[in-house]
Amino acid sequence: MSRRTPLGRALGLGSAKEGVQHWWSQRTSAVALIPLGLWFAVSLVLLATDGGLDHAAVTAWIASPVHAVLLLLLVATACHHSRLGVQVVVEDYVHLEWAKVASLLLSTFVHFLLAAAGLYAILRIAFAGAGA
Amino acid sequence: MANHTRPLSPHLQVYRWQLTMVLSITHRATGLVLSAALVPLVGWLLAAATGPEAFATANAILASVPGQLMLAAVSFAFYYHLCNGIRHLVWDAGWWLDIPEVYASGWSVVAAAIVLTVLTWAAIWGLLGGAS
Numbered sequence: 001m002s003r004r005t006p007l008g009r010a011l012g013l014g015s016a017k018e019g020v021q022h023w024w025s026q027r028t029s030a031v032a033l034i035p036l037g038l039w040f041a042v043s044l045v046l047l048a049t050d051g052g053l054d055h056a057a058v059t060a061w062i063a064s065p066v067h068a069v070l071l072l073l074l075v076a077t078a079c080h081h082s083r084l085g086v087q088v089v090v091e092d093y094v095h096l097e098w099a100k101v102a103s104l105l106l107s108t109f110v111h112f113l114l115a116a117a118g119l120y121a122i123l124r125i126a127f128a129g130a131g132a
Numbered sequence: 133m134a135n136h137t138r139p140l141s142p143h144l145q146v147y148r149w150q151l152t153m154v155l156s157i158t159h160r161a162t163g164l165v166l167s168a169a170l171v172p173l174v175g176w177l178l179a180a181a182t183g184p185e186a187f188a189t190a191n192a193i194l195a196s197v198p199g200q201l202m203l204a205a206v207s208f209a210f211y212y213h214l215c216n217g218i219r220h221l222v223w224d225a226g227w228w229l230d231i232p233e234v235y236a237s238g239w240s241v242v243a244a245a246i247v248l249t250v251l252t253w254a255a256i257w258g259l260l261g262g263a264s
Contacts (some may be wrong), residue, residue: 027224030217037214041207047257051192055184062180075174082167089160114174121177 029081036074041043043067057127069127075118083111141252155238159216161200169206207252 002009006055013019047053047061061067086107147153172194179190193199219237222228228237254260 019240027221030221033216034218037210041210041252045252048256055180055187058180058187062177075177078166078170082163082170085160085163086167089164111170114170116234118170118174121174121181124181127178 016040023085026081026084029084030079032073032077032079036070036077039070052118059128061123062122065126068122071122072119075122076115079111079115079118083107086111141187148157151235151238155216155241157228159213159220162213162216165209166213169192204249204253208245208249211248211252212241215241215248 011019043061047058050057062071080111087104089104090107117122166201175192179186194203219228219241222237228234251260
């Protein structure tokens, strides 16, 4: 016989107050990163073998609408997935409460910074032809 | 605080090393490598957005010996984490959970990660002769 309240059982959030949200978010981003990651790896190899990675070839490749959108998705999803993974590692190994909270804050800020910088770079290259 | 007079579960170092535990910790380690690799990825995109000189500098760093070693490590980490991540998703679906399947899929992940890494670098160095 469970001693949990009916409300607690209905909400299903457990002692961590976030339920299975982290688990699902990690799996969803993992599934998305399979095609995105393979696409990016193949693209990098093709870029490196075709154009020798010169600036004009790479920016033209990024500026193509399909590539720009996929690259935005890749950077955003990779940063999200990375943040979720680093969070689990920190929670597993950092036991001092203040150090754990500080590590999680730092990881969150760095991941948002990387995402913002990466998305800005892609958008700037993508819009450079239209604006300036 | 923990009461250290109680019996503790055996420490990691008294276990005989097994494939499953090596692959498990390698998944976490390669995940952290890929998290760290977000920094050079975003830096490379920012350099491309900045201009030809900055992009040439970024590519020169990546083409140096430490840069190439870093890229080799990141490429293996990417393929390992990708393949073993798929193995984890299959487990999440409830399949391949018997010990023989765990070992067969584990060795397959190791083989696939090595083969994909070698193929990638063979393609970049023009050893496959296909793209010309």
